[in-house]
Amino acid sequence: IRPDGRAADELRPVRITRGWTQAPEGSVLIECGGTRVLCTASFTPTVPRWRKDSGLGWVTAEYAMLPRATSERTARESVRGKVGGRTQEISRLIGRCLRGVVNMKALGDNQVQIDCDVLQADGGTRTASVTGAWVALADALRWAERKGHIKSAERALSSQVSAVSVGVIDGRPMLDLPYVEDSRAMTDMNVAMTGEGDFIEIQGTAEHRPFNRDELGTLLDLATKGNKALQVLQRRSLDAEPGQTVRSADAKEG
């Protein structure tokens, strides 16, 4: 039995709101339980210098947390004058996941910059970022199609991508860990998958107790189930109106 009463293979309530802010070409607020991330996608009709004349586009991502997203205040990285290792690691993960489903040729001489800012953190902020950022990216590509920057948003986006965390708590594999579980997890794994059910990224860490091949299998089963559910929500959100909040079936009204 989990602290919040969920089954081992159950996601927390998820809510996705497109168009949460007005300026960005894509702007999505994603809420997974207590975790709340604002994902924006900024489309610019140029590519970084090193990518010039390649005919290929580029997608990059930056992740950050507000100082009081967490139960204790964290000092701002701008004030400390440098971006920490955890932040960079997550930013790179998000960028790779999204690039993994973008057709760079179809994107052409254009760049999308993803920003994932955690407004409230309760575990799984990096996976929520991937899941929300994909929706923001899709919106930005639709915008670019409407504006004539790219021919087809559909072609530029070769697949969906979502991500979810799984872990082993007291010897039991679990899906979608909130902070209270995450901090107790012996094994912690983040799994990003495409709409076809293939893996884009697997990051499993067992600093506190190694895991074997069988446990890995169970964890990947859970992650597959979770990602399928998240991808249904992503599609439902893209079909909804901007400003409308799409909720997972088991999500209570907020």
Place this chain on the structure above:
Amino acid sequence: IRPDGRAADELRPVRITRGWTQAPEGSVLIECGGTRVLCTASFTPTVPRWRKDSGLGWVTAEYAMLPRATSERTARESVRGKVGGRTQEISRLIGRCLRGVVNMKALGDNQVQIDCDVLQADGGTRTASVTGAWVALADALRWAERKGHIKSAERALSSQVSAVSVGVIDGRPMLDLPYVEDSRAMTDMNVAMTGEGDFIEIQGTAEHRPFNRDELGTLLDLATKGNKALQVLQRRSLDAEPGQTVRSADAKEG
């Protein structure tokens, strides 16, 4: 006639939501027209080293913008490795305004750290920050009283403080400038006032056309009117339930 149809002495619609995130001791989302700022107050029962053994508390503030709060994406200050001059100037302004209404002796050996993060920017972000931060500060002090860290939240907070921008557009003094007006203003002034109608801070800049004593008078009249209205909302918000959004009379449903 202003682009959004307001009278010269009319505020934009204001919405204040307390308890917008759960972790901070005070957490307020303030919306002034299109400007949206998350103001959090973090209470810690210690003071900075230089303040030790003084018997006095301390209040400090940091301001920042999300990269895509603006119509063009701004590079993160954490990535650039330093906090810009504008950011520091505003952080210092917010800190001074709040300290101006705190009784440091009644606060005792405790510190409150204010964070104002602009989620969406449409002019007046620094004044919205002051106005929202005061509500978050009041909430944090109530929390501290409940927890026994301070004897009386009321004594620790000697007055209200709110702030509003005024400016001269095409020769006409105006209250509460959105971005489209702010960027055309010849004179730009931010005025922070206490609940008693006294000034805590006046910052008037006339890089584009000096102003005379008469214009100053008119601007201060407008600011006084605006601050009075904002202070009514601050008090209504503190009387409402956390999570409930308090709106100015002329604010349409969002």
Place this chain on the structure above:
Amino acid sequence: IRPDGRAADELRPVRITRGWTQAPEGSVLIECGGTRVLCTASFTPTVPRWRKDSGLGWVTAEYAMLPRATSERTARESVRGKVGGRTQEISRLIGRCLRGVVNMKALGDNQVQIDCDVLQADGGTRTASVTGAWVALADALRWAERKGHIKSAERALSSQVSAVSVGVIDGRPMLDLPYVEDSRAMTDMNVAMTGEGDFIEIQGTAEHRPFNRDELGTLLDLATKGNKALQVLQRRSLDAEPGQTVRSADAKEG
């Protein structure tokens, strides 16, 4: 009665020396009581990249203090690796004040960089910087006219600008605060004015006790008086020979 025997509306002795160093196009040592600031103006016949092709010039300013300008040694900002908030705030203030009296079209594709380095600090360093920098700027523009970079120094400089501090000490409004008064001031205000007596910048802070409309009026009267006297000196200095020190009437020989 003030510690240095001045009346409430009396400036400290002021001394202005043009051509204090040889390399800069404008180089002015300004001394206001114990405060001593070296203001240099560097003219370059190019503009920053973002200003290219606008036909407009640019004026910018940087302020700094020598480590032992103050009674306690301050660590160098270069060694600490970042420019502090106070320094940035003052640099921006000086830049705005000077830009407020420059005709950018008449300046053309040229830039003037102002540097104000405080050699000795005894209160009012930012206002002394503005006052001295204007003289250095005027000298640099005359140089540019002589060299043919601009057509007319007079047209490029649309007005004078000077600045002075005022404050409320023990309830009494005072002009031109030295450090010993400044640190006790309940209200502290810096006022920059043009040669026509209009305001370029008003920065009033009342962290220690709010001030009302009447007090503001008195403070602005004092500032007006002080700025008028400073502007007489600025003009006398520009009429004098480089290297010659111009003194306020009440200034004793140094």
Place this chain on the structure above:
Amino acid sequence: IRPDGRAADELRPVRITRGWTQAPEGSVLIECGGTRVLCTASFTPTVPRWRKDSGLGWVTAEYAMLPRATSERTARESVRGKVGGRTQEISRLIGRCLRGVVNMKALGDNQVQIDCDVLQADGGTRTASVTGAWVALADALRWAERKGHIKSAERALSSQVSAVSVGVIDGRPMLDLPYVEDSRAMTDMNVAMTGEGDFIEIQGTAEHRPFNRDELGTLLDLATKGNKALQVLQRRSLDAEPGQTVRSADAKEG
């Protein structure tokens, strides 16, 4: 057929030399094909401040490349003033892998700092770092036992850990990728395993083509085989004399 003539499941020649430099408590030069990493372990009989009074030790790691370890010179991170994302990501990975096999209680109030400096890079620098660093760590713990800082090096080190890269090249899973293969890999995975054959860390990235569950299985089989061979070498190296180079069976004389 691979460019260097290896079979798909064959490691490159490996050479491990303990005591390569004299100062560190553990100092290991590991060579995997053209990749050459100097791994040092610095033992200090104190723990970081945040770990004080916990009775637990700490192990941390830093990774870096010499500027000309690569075919093009890379600018120094010290000169650029910040540690890049890739460097931080790898440093964190190495630290987690080693902590995963250390008994922090048995290590007691002591810290080991691992430094992995890449002298020559030809793919797999992070996995070579993990494999070499474990040997350096073992040496440092033996030193600490001899000096009486810890009771038992054996108890402090609960298992072996080694790491190897695997990837999919042109649709074929391969073990231990040199740079020429790594840069063409569609899927790239680093797998760290304990002496018992359990996983400490799995990092699989498929930026260029997602992979499915079957491919994952094959990759993990290859990684298991590679890690077993590396762990035999680690043990042989610890049994050899310091300064002596231990070579994999198929390694030609260098």
Place this chain on the structure above:
Amino acid sequence: IRPDGRAADELRPVRITRGWTQAPEGSVLIECGGTRVLCTASFTPTVPRWRKDSGLGWVTAEYAMLPRATSERTARESVRGKVGGRTQEISRLIGRCLRGVVNMKALGDNQVQIDCDVLQADGGTRTASVTGAWVALADALRWAERKGHIKSAERALSSQVSAVSVGVIDGRPMLDLPYVEDSRAMTDMNVAMTGEGDFIEIQGTAEHRPFNRDELGTLLDLATKGNKALQVLQRRSLDAEPGQTVRSADAKEG
């Protein structure tokens, strides 16, 4: 014949003014030809942490240039966020020279921080800094004796130290190079000597043409002559009143 009409073994006019600013324990303006450096000595009755409980004092130095000390404006190191190599090299040189004549035991648990800020640069700024800083240091030690921080300023300062530049211009050894010569020098040497005529520091660089043993001899003869003259001035300055300017015999009135 040199551009300024001096003989090869002649110093530029030197002027030393003690007590040029009021706050520091030692404050000296030294002018060597067009080079003008403000040297301050800050005495603090504590030592850096690493020096604690040694019974020994410490002397350290920092050198910097105002942005417009030179004919072209140099960007501030504070703004660039780091201290350049040249600045650090010179700061370290000054520190070593002064420490070379301080009796650290007699200085006791006290520190002197030297700041050398170049107000105007015309060659030889580092040697002028050493020469001026010694006078400031002597003043600070006298102050410390008066205040009872040390027993004897004379014992704490074991000797004089001064420095001068020499160089080979078009094959001819010359004493005390101004900028116009320095930039053409094939060999450039800075020589710091004690009151006894011994060497504290020799830094000779021949990036543009190596020099032989004979040339070295001639250069050291010139440096010896120059340093003797500078040391006479240092002593005359210490005998004069604060505020009084001591000039070398051949110095014209400024």
Place this chain on the structure above:
Amino acid sequence: IRPDGRAADELRPVRITRGWTQAPEGSVLIECGGTRVLCTASFTPTVPRWRKDSGLGWVTAEYAMLPRATSERTARESVRGKVGGRTQEISRLIGRCLRGVVNMKALGDNQVQIDCDVLQADGGTRTASVTGAWVALADALRWAERKGHIKSAERALSSQVSAVSVGVIDGRPMLDLPYVEDSRAMTDMNVAMTGEGDFIEIQGTAEHRPFNRDELGTLLDLATKGNKALQVLQRRSLDAEPGQTVRSADAKEG
């Protein structure tokens, strides 16, 4: 009698290995007693921007130490975010020494970047760097000649340069100080000389006891002897095969 049994005028055993790593155009491992430095020379057929269109080449150098090259671990400069004064001072010294023997015109529009990374430090790391770097530079220039980037390596390199340390220990002048002597030296001098026996750089520091003209003479005699021996080795190394280690006569097998 010296701790390692050498005579006062005897070098430590020296070993030079060219081609120690494969990627750089020049790659030399130099070992002087316990000091071990990897010197690489990176040739690029472009010059820095400020050197463009001058027809002249450029040579620059960077020096660094691995964190555990020393008996105590030193924090990485990349992690501390800035390059220390000592590092910059040495980098600049190496650059000047090498530039002193390069014919920039013959080098043409090409740049060589020297990297000296200390793998193990036992005194004299900066002089070993100069000596080893010259061999790496020679190799890079030969490479450039073979590739047709320059016409003649011989013309581009106008002379040899090597460097050695000398010092006064307990009143006795000594050649080539290891760490244990260096830290006790009263006078410490680094002397770089050309193949013709002229000086490129002399840096003598006597923080702990000034030295007189006679002592200087003896020290320069020692340095001359040491540099001659080092230059024989440099030439023998260039005549040997890459990968082969050239040893000084008195060097025992390692």
